[in-house]
Amino acid sequence: MTAVDAPAPEMAADDWTMPSLGAAEYRRRARHYRFRTVRRAAGFLSPYLIVWGVFLAIPVGWGIFLSFNQGGIVDDRKFVGFENWTRAWGDSELRTAVKNTSIYVVIAIGVVFALAIFLASLLNRYKRGSNFYKVALYFPLLAPPILGAMMWFFMTHFDFGVLNLIERGIFGGDGINFLGDNPNALLTIVAVEVWRGLGFWVLFYLAGLQSVPEELQAAARIDGAGKWRRFRRITVPTLRPLLLFALVIAVIFNFQLFDSVQVLTDGGPRLGTATVVWFIHKRLFKFQDTGLAYASSIGLLVVVLILTALSFWLLGKRRQREA
Amino acid sequence: MAGDVTPDPPALEEVPATDEISDADAMAERLAEAGRAKRASDRTRKILAYVVLSLFVVIAIGPAFYLISPAFRDSVSLFTYPPEWIPSEPTLENYRFLFSSTSYVRWAINTLIFAGSTTLLTLVTNSMAGYAFARLRFPGRNVLFFVVLATLMVPVAAVLAPTYLTVNTIGDWPIIGNWIDIDTYLGLILPSAVSPLGVFMMRQFIETLPDGLYEAARLDGAGEWRIFTRIVLPLIKPALVVLGIFVFMLTWASYLWPLVAATDNEFRVLTVGIASLKGQFVTDWGILAAASLLTIVPVTIVFLFFQKWFVQASMAGALKQ
Numbered sequence: 084m085t086a087v088d089a090p091a092p093e094m095a096a097d098d099w100t101m102p103s104l105g106a107a108e109y110r111r112r113a114r115h116y117r118f119r120t121v122r123r124a125a126g127f128l129s130p131y132l133i134v135w136g137v138f139l140a141i142p143v144g145w146g147i148f149l150s151f152n153q154g155g156i157v158d159d160r161k162f163v164g165f166e167n168w169t170r171a172w173g174d175s176e177l178r179t180a181v182k183n184t185s186i187y188v189v190i191a192i193g194v195v196f197a198l199a200i201f202l203a204s205l206l207n208r209y210k211r212g213s214n215f216y217k218v219a220l221y222f223p224l225l226a227p228p229i230l231g232a233m234m235w236f237f238m239t240h241f242d243f244g245v246l247n248l249i250e251r252g253i254f255g256g257d258g259i260n261f262l263g264d265n266p267n268a269l270l271t272i273v274a275v276e277v278w279r280g281l282g283f284w285v286l287f288y289l290a291g292l293q294s295v296p297e298e299l300q301a302a303a304r305i306d307g308a309g310k311w312r313r314f315r316r317i318t319v320p321t322l323r324p325l326l327l328f329a330l331v332i333a334v335i336f337n338f339q340l341f342d343s344v345q346v347l348t349d350g351g352p353r354l355g356t357a358t359v360v361w362f363i364h365k366r367l368f369k370f371q372d373t374g375l376a377y378a379s380s381i382g383l384l385v386v387v388l389i390l391t392a393l394s395f396w397l398l399g400k401r402r403q404r405e406a
Numbered sequence: 407m408a409g410d411v412t413p414d415p416p417a418l419e420e421v422p423a424t425d426e427i428s429d430a431d432a433m434a435e436r437l438a439e440a441g442r443a444k445r446a447s448d449r450t451r452k453i454l455a456y457v458v459l460s461l462f463v464v465i466a467i468g469p470a471f472y473l474i475s476p477a478f479r480d481s482v483s484l485f486t487y488p489p490e491w492i493p494s495e496p497t498l499e500n501y502r503f504l505f506s507s508t509s510y511v512r513w514a515i516n517t518l519i520f521a522g523s524t525t526l527l528t529l530v531t532n533s534m535a536g537y538a539f540a541r542l543r544f545p546g547r548n549v550l551f552f553v554v555l556a557t558l559m560v561p562v563a564a565v566l567a568p569t570y571l572t573v574n575t576i577g578d579w580p581i582i583g584n585w586i587d588i589d590t591y592l593g594l595i596l597p598s599a600v601s602p603l604g605v606f607m608m609r610q611f612i613e614t615l616p617d618g619l620y621e622a623a624r625l626d627g628a629g630e631w632r633i634f635t636r637i638v639l640p641l642i643k644p645a646l647v648v649l650g651i652f653v654f655m656l657t658w659a660s661y662l663w664p665l666v667a668a669t670d671n672e673f674r675v676l677t678v679g680i681a682s683l684k685g686q687f688v689t690d691w692g693i694l695a696a697a698s699l700l701t702i703v704p705v706t707i708v709f710l711f712f713q714k715w716f717v718q719a720s721m722a723g724a725l726k727q
Contacts, residue, residue: 117545120543120544120545121544121545123542123544123630124538124542124544124547126630126631127535127537127538127542127630128534128538130531130534130535131531131532131534131535132554134527134531134596134599134600135554135602137572137576137596138569138572138573138596138600139557139560139569140557141572142565142568142569142571142572142597143557143560143565143568145568145571146564146565146567156567156571198462202458202459205455205459209455209456209459216459216462217717218710219463219466219467220462220463220466221713221716222466222470222706223466223470224720225705225706225709226470226698226701226705227658227659227660227661228659228661229659229677230677230680230698230702231469233680233681233684233698234469234472234473234698236694237473237691237695238469238472240691242484242485243476243484243485243489248489252488252489278466278469281462281466283720286717286720286721335559338561339561339562339563341661341662342662345681346684359563360662363563364566364662364665364666367566367570367666368666377567380563380565380566380567383561383563383564384565387559387561387564388556388560390559391556391558391559394559
C-alpha cells in the first residue's frame, strides 16, 4: 500500500518551488490532493466498476445467500438454512452429473492434449504449407458450440448420420447408436468437443514448441541423442510449465460443458450425459427445484475459484523462471 | 525450410565401428548408403506426416461442408436409401421457409446488436479501467485490482440464477426497468460485458508505454482525459482490435445467458433461435442444416480475410494473461 499512498513526484515538484507551509496547510493540501486522485481514478473506473458491480459482484454475493434459500424465480423465496447443501450432497442426479462431467473432463482433455501435441510437433517439423493446416484446424472454433453440435447431428444421427451411412454402406452393419445409448452418448460428446477445441490447442502448443531453441535440439543431435531422448529431455521440460497451466485452464472451461449436451442429448439417455451446468440449468428453469441448483452453482463457483488461484500461481512461477 | 531438404547427418549408431572396415573407400560407400537409406525413410515419414495432417483437416472442415448437401435437399430425402449425397433436385425450399416462416432475420439482427454492443461497451469500459489501473495512483488500487481480477473465471452458470434475479429486480423499478429487464437488449448486453479479462489486458498493454510520453503531454498542459483519448487510445489500437475480436466471437457464440435472458422471440439471438428449430419430437433437418450453413458462411469469409488477427485474439485469452 505504501507505493499507492505516496504522493506522486509532481506533488514534490510543486512543493520545493513553494514557500514552506504550515502543518495544517500541508495536511489540507494533502487531503485535497488525495481527493483529487480518487476523483480522477473514479472517473475512469466507474463505467466498468458499475457494470461489474451490479451484474457480477452483486450476483456472486447474492448467489452465496441464495444457496441457503429455496424458490424465488417464480414462487416466493424462503430461507432453509443448510438444507440445500445436505440435499445436494445426497442427490443421486447431481452425483451422476458430477461423475459424468469428471469422466468427460479427463477423457476429453487427455485426448485433445495428446492429439494437439502430436499435430503441433508435426507442424513444427514440416513447415511447408503449415499455415493452411493451422487455419483449417482452427476452423471449428468459428462456429458457436451450438452450431458445431448441430453439424455433428448430421454426422451421428442414427438414420441419416454420415458416419452411420458409411458404416452401413461399406461395412454392412446395422448402424451405431451414437447418441441414444450409454456410454456412446458421452463419448460422442467428447468427440465433438475434441473436434472443436483441437485447433486452439494445436496453435497453443505450436507456440510453445517454437519457443524451444533450435540450437538446443541441434546440440543434442550432435551429442548423439535419439529422437525419443530429445523429446523427453528437451521438448517435455520446456513444455511442462505451459502444460500445467493449460491443464488448469482446460479443466475450468471443460467443467462447464453445457451447449453441446443441451443440443445433442439434453442430458440423456437416462442421465448418461447429464453434466453439472446442465443440471443447474434444468433445476432452475424446468424443474423449479431451485434450492439444489443454488447450492450446486456455488459448489461450481468454489471449484473454479480454487482452480483459478492455482492457474495464477503456476503463471507466477513461469514468470519467475523467465525473469 | 532447410530442415526439409537437407537430411540430418546420419546418426552415429548407423555407422559401423571403424575397426570392421579397413578400406577408406568402403567406409565412404557405407556412409553414403546410410545417408541414402535415411533420406528414403525421411521421405516416407514426411509423406506420412502430411497424410495425417490432411486427415485431421478433413475431419475439421468436413462436417461444415457436408451441411451443403442437406441444406439444399428436401428433408424427406435424408431418410431414403441408398443415401443421396449430392442433391438430385436441388431446392431452395429450406431457405424460403427459413426467411418466411421463422424469425431468422430478426435473430441475426439481434445477434449483431447483442455482440456489437457488448464489444463496444467492453472496449470503452475496459480501456478506461485499464488506464486507471496502469497509470493513476490512488489509495486501494492494488486491492481493488485483485478483487476485480479474482472474478476472471466466474462461470456464467454459477451466477445464472442471481444474475437473472438481479436483471428481473431492476426490471421492476420505475423508468430504468423499461430499459433493463429480462427480454430487453440492455438486460441481455450488460451482464455479458462484465469479464475483467479486457481490463487486465489493457492494463498490461498500457503499462508498457514509455513514461516520457505522459510527461511530455503533461508539460504541454494536457489533462488525464486528454492524454487518454489523444495519446493512449491511438497507441493501444492493436490491443483493442484483438480484444474486440475476442469479445465479439465469444459473445455471438454464447448460449446459456441469452437462453434465459431473451425468451421472447423478438429478442432471441441466432444461437438460441437455431437451437429452438430443433423440436422436442419432430425436427425438420433440412431447415436446421440451411440455418446452420447460412450462419457460418459469413463468419468464415470474415475469418479468411483477418485470420491472423483471429488467431492472435484466441491466444490472447489463454497466453496473455
